[in-house]
Structure formats: structure tokens, C-alpha cells
């Protein structure tokens with residue numbers, strides 16, 4: 001078995017009086033694709049955001065490739081890392097948002113070059129070569145000079161995926177990457193994610209695309225009300241769910 005790449009251990013997170021993650025455990029092995037399903041408000045986005053320390057946990061911890069995220073351990077105490085150390089850790093954690101979040105004033109190429117040059121201190125030449133290779137991979141080799149507003153939503157999201165890959169992340173997190181797209185553009189984005197899964201990229205994908213989950217996921221995780229209710233291979237969670245809440249959810253989305 002491959003090593004554990006993402007380890008979420010006993011994570012609790014509250015906003016004010018409301019506890020939205022109530023003790024989440026999740027392990028993702030290197031090269032595996034985990035799809036997270038669950039009703040709106042169940043805590044899926046918050047879970048992804050705690051993984052890259054955009055949200056601080058109230059208790060529990062997250063590690064990536066054996067390295068604690070956002071904290072350093074000393075004895076049995078955890079101390080919060082400085083912002084700049086957290087930013088460095090985040091370069092290992094790719095994040096693809098629902099709304100693409102490209103830099104609107106930069107060309108496609110510049111969107112891909114910016115972080116490797118500023119955060120990883122790559123040479124511009126090397127960063128541009130990598131950017132062209134990645135744009136080719138997501139089928140946009142000819143759009144390097146375009147601005148985001150000149151692209152369709154599907155194209156913008158493929159650029160966002162290429163931009164995340166430019167930092168050579170240890171894991172890629174996707175938060176409903178196709179939810180903002182017109183239906184006819186969903187397929188081209190899922191195709192890119194599927195291709196990444198085949199080539200061994202470790203990914204956690206929050207999506208409502210059950211067909212995609214069935215085909216691409218090694219593990220499907222069903223969350224409800226801040227907890228992982230059920231997890232396993234798609235053939236179990238999707239076809240023979242053990243919990244009533246999973247059955248109810250699937251009957252609504254299938």
C-alpha cells in the first residue's frame with residue numbers, strides 16, 4: 001500500500017456556537033482519488049479549507065506527507081506556525097475553487113508563471129516551459145496569451161487546474177470544480193481531472209457528480225452534519241450504502 005499523503009485526525013471546527021466539523025478523520029493515500037459527497041452545509045468546504053489551513057481547527061490536526069499543517073509539535077504541545085511558513089506549506093497543496101479565481105489582469109501564461117517564480121524561486125524560463133507543458137496537458141496550448149475573461153468557464157477552470165499543478169503539489173483539492181459551469185462545459189473539466197487521477201495525482205474532490213465519483217474515485221466519503229458518515233470504494237458507498245442518511249442523499253442526487 002502506498003503511504004498516507006493526507007491525514008486528517010479528529011478535526012473539529014466551530015464558527016461561533018455552531019460546530020460544523022465534529023471530529024473528522026480522513027486518510028488519503030498517495031496516488032489515490034477521494035471524492036467527498038454530502039448535502040449542502042455538511043462541512044465539505046470547511047474540511048478542504050482546514051486541510052490547507054485557510055481555516056484553523058479548534059482541535060485535531062492535519063498532516064500532509066507526514067508534515068503537520070499550520071503547527072509545529074514540541075513535546076505534546078502544538079504551536080502555530082508563522083504566516084510565511086504556512087504560505088510555504090500551502091505551495092504543496094493545490095486548491096481549485098468553484099469560481100476559478102484566476103488573476104483577471106494576467107494572461108493565462110502569467111497566471112501559471114506567477115507562483116512558481118515568486119513562491120518557488122523558479123527561473124522565469126523554467127516556469128514558462130512548465131506552464132506551456134501544463135497548458136498542453138489541459139488542452140489549452142493555444143490560449144497562453146489570452147486573458148481569463150476571453151475564455152469560457154470550462155477553459156478558465158482548466159487554466160486554474162494547470163495553475164495548481166504548476167506548483168507540483170503533493171495533493172490537489174477541488175471544491176465543486178464544475179458547479180459554476182454551464183452543463184455543456186462540465187465534461188471537459190471532469191476529463192482533465194479524470195486524466196490526473198489516472199496518472200497518479202493525489203486528489204480530494206468535492207463534487208455532486210456521482211457518475212464521475214463512480215468512475216474515478218478510489219474512495220467515496222459521505223459527509224453529513226460535520227461528520228464522515230460512511231466511506232469506502234464506490235461500489236460499496238454508492239451501490240450498497242450502509243447508512244440511512246447516505247441512502248437518502250443518494251436518492252436525491254441520482
Ligand code: ADP
Pocket residue numbers: 015020038039040041042043044045046047
Ligand atoms: P458545504 O461545503 O458542505 O456546503 P460548508 O463547509 O460550506 O458546507 O459549511 C458548513 C457550515 O458552516 C454551514 O452551516 C455554513 O453556513 C457554516 N459556515 C461555513 N463557513 C462559515 C464562516 N466563515 N462563518 C460562519 N459559518 C460558516
Ligand code: MG
Pocket residue numbers: 044045046175
Ligand atoms: Mg461547499
